[in-house]
Amino acid sequence: xxxxxxxxxxxxxxxxxxxxxxxxxxxxxxxxxxxxxxxxxxxxxxxxxxxxxxxxxxxxxxxxxxxxxxxxxxxxxxxxxxxxxxxxxxxxxxxxx
Numbered sequence: 013x014x015x016x017x018x019x020x021x022x023x024x025x026x027x028x029x030x031x032x033x034x035x036x037x038x039x040x041x042x043x044x045x046x047x048x049x050x051x052x053x054x055x056x057x058x059x060x061x062x063x064x065x066x067x068x069x070x071x072x073x074x075x076x077x078x079x080x081x082x083x084x085x086x087x088x089x090x091x092x093x094x095x096x097x098x099x100x101x102x103x104x105x106x107x108x109x
Contacts, residue, residue: 019048022086023075025065026100036100037065038087041077047079053084070103 017023023039032055041049043059050065051057057080072090074083 016069019050019062019067020071021076022072024068024070024072027064027067028066029064032060033102034100038072038074038083039071040074040083048078051080051083053080053087 019039021039021041025037025039027033027035029038035055037050037052039048040051040057043049044107046098047061048060049057050060056061064107
């Protein structure tokens, strides 16, 4: 089975460390070999180290560095976001920290 989780624009990732722990983000640009520009509907666009991201199999079709409105529309068009967002929220809410 070939490897499918490449770092690319539109790849959905889960933040695994820091103040945004547990949030789903979308890679909107690759800054260098260690950092990416990430965005999500409930957060401010920011740079994040790849060590803090767990890539998922999900990729949405977006242009490089889209506006917030275009990103949200692409997420809604993909149709997975609400279901996955609820699942991650429940897992974080129910798991003991």
